[in-house]
Amino acid sequence: xxxxxxxxxxxxxxxxxxxxxxxxxxxxxxxxxxxxxxxxxxxxxxxxxxxxxxxxxxxxxxxxxxxxxxxxxxxxxxxxxxxxxxxxxxxxxxxxxxxx
Amino acid sequence: xxxxxxxxxxxxxxxxxxxxxxxxxxxxxxxxxxxxxxxxxxxxxxxxxxxxxxxxxxxxxxxxxxxxxxxxxxxxxxxxxxxxxxxxxxxxxxxxxxxxxxxxxxxxxxxxxxxxxxxxxxxxxxxxxxxxxxxxxxxxxxxxxxxxxxxxxxxxxxxxxxxxxxxxxxxxxxxxxxxxxxxxxxxxxxxxxxxxxxxxxxxxxxxxxxxxxxxxx
Numbered sequence: 001x002x003x004x005x006x007x008x009x010x011x012x013x014x015x016x017x018x019x020x021x022x023x024x025x026x027x028x029x030x031x032x033x034x035x036x037x038x039x040x041x042x043x044x045x046x047x048x049x050x051x052x053x054x055x056x057x058x059x060x061x062x063x064x065x066x067x068x069x070x071x072x073x074x075x076x077x078x079x080x081x082x083x084x085x086x087x088x089x090x091x092x093x094x095x096x097x098x099x100x
Numbered sequence: 101x102x103x104x105x106x107x108x109x110x111x112x113x114x115x116x117x118x119x120x121x122x123x124x125x126x127x128x129x130x131x132x133x134x135x136x137x138x139x140x141x142x143x144x145x146x147x148x149x150x151x152x153x154x155x156x157x158x159x160x161x162x163x164x165x166x167x168x169x170x171x172x173x174x175x176x177x178x179x180x181x182x183x184x185x186x187x188x189x190x191x192x193x194x195x196x197x198x199x200x201x202x203x204x205x206x207x208x209x210x211x212x213x214x215x216x217x218x219x220x221x222x223x224x225x226x227x228x229x230x231x232x233x234x235x236x237x238x239x240x241x242x243x244x245x246x247x248x249x250x251x252x253x254x255x256x257x258x259x260x261x262x263x264x265x266x267x268x269x270x271x272x273x274x275x276x277x278x279x280x281x282x283x284x285x286x287x288x289x290x291x292x293x294x295x296x297x298x299x300x301x302x303x304x305x306x307x308x309x310x311x312x313x314x315x316x317x
Contacts, residue, residue, distance in 0.1 A: 001302045007141040009302075011148055018152035026157040026165035031181035031251075031280040032101045032165040032258065039276065041268045056290035057199035059155060071155075073278050078198065078199040079152045086189050093131045 011083055013059035018075030022059065101169070101249065101258055101281070103209055109265035116261060117207025123215045124188055127181035139178065142306060146174050147186045149295070157286055166284030169254065171217030171291045172225070172247040176191065177299070177307065180222035187214030192272030203314040208261050221250035229309065236300065239310055240293050247292035248285035255281035282315065 001081035030039060049057075056062070056074045064070035082100075108116070135143070150170030156222040157165035170190070175183030188210045201209045228242035255277040263270035296307065304310050 001305075003138065003141065003303070006303050007145050008307070010145045014145070014149040014152040016255045017149075018155055022155040025155055025167075028157070028159060028163050028165040030101065030157065031160070031164065031166050031255065031277065031284055032103065034280060035273065035276040036107070036292075037273060039268050040102075041107070041262070043102040044106050044267055046202065049199055050105045051199070052194065054197055054199035054298060055197075056197060057196050059200070074198065075155050078193065079148045080191055081197065082190060083144050083148035083192060084153040086186065087140060087144035089185075089189060090131075090135060090143045093128060093135055094137070094140060096128075096132050 011079075014083075015076060018079040019072045022071045022075040025071075026081050101209075101213060101255060102191075102201030102315055103205035103212075103258065103261075105204045106126045107202075107262050107265065107267055108205050108208050109267075112261050112265045113204050113207060116205075117206070118127060118206050119225040120184075120188070120210035120215055123181075123184055123219075125211070127185045129183065130181050134179075135182065139182070143178055143182060144187060146170075146177055149187050150174060151190050153291060154190070154194070160280065160287070161282045164280060164285060166251075167283070168291045169213055169217055169251050171213055171254070172221035172243070172250040172288070173295055174291070175218040176225055176243055176292075177295065179308065180219045183218035183222065184210075184214045187218055212257045212261070214258040217250045217254040220253040221246040224249045236310070239300075239307075240296060243296050244289040244293045248282075248289040251281040251288050254276050275285045 004062065052086060059074040060067070060070045062074040107295055153170060156313050159168045160166045161219040169186050171183055174186040178186065191201060191206065191209050191213060195203055195206050225242050225246035228245055232238035232242050256274060259270060259273040259277040262268050300310060
C-alpha cells in the first residue's frame with residue numbers, strides 16, 4: 001500500500017468512527033467525573049467554563065435539531081480539523097528546521 | 101479524564117502548564133531535527149484518529165464510561181516526544197473548539213494525558229520490548245501492556261494534582277482514579293492492539309522497531 005493510500009484509508013477510518021460511532025457513545029460520566037461525584041468534589045468544578053467561545057461545546061454543533069446528527073457533525077468537523085491542524089503544525093515544525 | 105476548570109488550584113495549574121510547556125518545547129526542538137517529510141502525514145492522521153476515537157465513550161461499570169486516550173499509540177508510532185505533541189494538539193483543539201477540559205486545566209491535562217501518558221507508556225513499552233521476544237506477538241504484547249498502563253499512570257498524576265490543589269486527599273483519590281482507569285485501560289489496550297495490527301498488516305515499515313522480516317514470526 002502506498003503511503004498516500006494508507007493515510008487516506010486511516011483518515012477515512014477516523015472519520016467513519018467519529019461520524020457513525022460518536023452518536024452511540026456512552027453518555028455516562030467518565031472515570032474522573034464519576035470519582036469526583038462519588039467523592040463529592042464535582043461541585044468544585046466551575047459551572048461556567050473559563051473559555052466560553054467553544055463553537056461546538058459538548059461536541060454539539062449548534063443549530064442542528066437532532067442530537068445524534070449534531071454529535072456526528074461535530075465528530076466529522078473535529079476529525080478533519082485535527083487532521084488539518086496537525087498537518088499544518090508538522091509542516092511548520094519542518095520549516096523551522098531550515099531556519100535554526 | 102479531562103479536568104474541568106476549578107478542580108486544580110491556581111499554583112498547580114501554573115506549575116502543570118510550565119511543566120508541559122517545557123516538555124513540548126523540548127519535543128518541538130527535537131522534531132525540528134528529526135521529523136521527516138514522511139512522518140508529517142503520519143503525525144496528522146494519528147492526531148485525527150486519536151481525536152475521533154476519544155469521542156467513543158464505552159461503558160466500564162454501572163454509570164461510568166471511559167474512552168480511548170491514544171498517548172501510548174502515538175508514542176509507539178511516532179516516538180514519545182512526538183506523542184506528547186500529538187496529545188497536546190488534540191487536547192488543545194478539544195478544549196478550544198469543543199469545551200472538553202477547562203482552559204485553566206489545559207496544562208494539567210497535557211501533563212497527565214500527554215507527558216505522563218505518552219512518556220510513561222513508552223518507557224513501559226521499551227522495557228517490555230527488551231524482555232519479550234522480538235516478534236509480532238512480542239511487539240503487540242508490549243504495546244498492549246504499555247497502553248494499559250497509560251491511562252492508569254495519567255490518572256495517578258491527575259489524583260496527585262487534585263490533592264496538591266486541596267480538592268480531595270490523595271489517599272482516597274489515588275485508588276479510586278487508578279481503579280476505574282485500570283478498567284478503562286483494558287479498552288485502551290484493545291484499541292491500541294487492533295490499530296497497530298492494522299498498521300502492521302498494511303504498512304509494517306511505518307512502525308518503528310518492526311522490521312518487515314520480523315512480522316512473519
